[in-house]
Amino acid sequence: MLKIENLHAEVEGKAILKGINLEVKAGEVHAIMGPNGAGKSTLSSIIAGKEEYEVTSGSIELEGEDIDELAPEERAHAGVFLSFQYPVEIPGVTVTNFIKTAINESRKAKGLEEMPAKDMLKKIREKSELLEIDRKFLSRSLNEGFSGGEKKRNEIFQMAMLEPKLAILDETDSGLDIDALRIVSNGVNKLKSKDNAVIVITHYQRLLDYIVPDYVHVLHDGKIVKTGDASLALKLEEKGYDWIKEEVNS
């Protein structure tokens, strides 16, 4: 699904990623953890194709194709979904209209016709029920006045509607109350299949009780310094990042 080799990247001349290797296969869930400023959001932005970052060496392949030259929307159409750590507000555009447009744009890029209104409504109904989203919420302006938890839930709704091949969730758990955490995690688990993959970026082991990862990676100073299974997250919770730093330095 996703293969990253020796990825180096910088922003405004400052090196941020310093040789990332990561392979994510279909059907897998990977968690990325690591201290503030390690480069987690940068890595996800680069996978999604955000232009402020400059890839100085290395490669990113999606399903065997180099995506380095693709624009963010082309990557989205190819099946990459990135949730935002800080979502944007779009006054006057409702949650529903935003997602309708996104779906139809993606269909258009693939040479398909717009999704019939009936199918769209059915899909919206199904996914909003799955994620326990109130109907009234769907007609609100995108992210305008949304609480932290509402923003996160909206992201997962977008993901559920778009059915991406590769979903990257950047701190989707921060600011969620216990119930919302459970709903969002259940949503992710239900959407998981043998054909798609998920990367979750989180600071909290707690999320990984709900979304059990196949692999946990620790990103530190632009490099993946440790990879393990779900138990690595528990160990981090217990020992903190100093433990990793000591290991890296020894």
Ligand SMILES: Nc1ncnc2c1ncn2[C@@H]1O[C@H](COP(=O)(O)OP(=O)(O)OP(=O)(O)O)[C@@H](O)[C@H]1O
């Ligand atoms: N657009 C940018 N301009 C300048 N510096 C940037 C930019 N984006 C990222 N950086 C820097 O790159 C480093 C890595 O940032 P990044 O957001 O990837 O960290 P993170 O691991 O996601 O941290 P957090 O856990 O706090 O979200 C930081 O030092 C940050 O200041």
Ligand SMILES: [Mg+2]
């Ligand atoms: Mg971040």
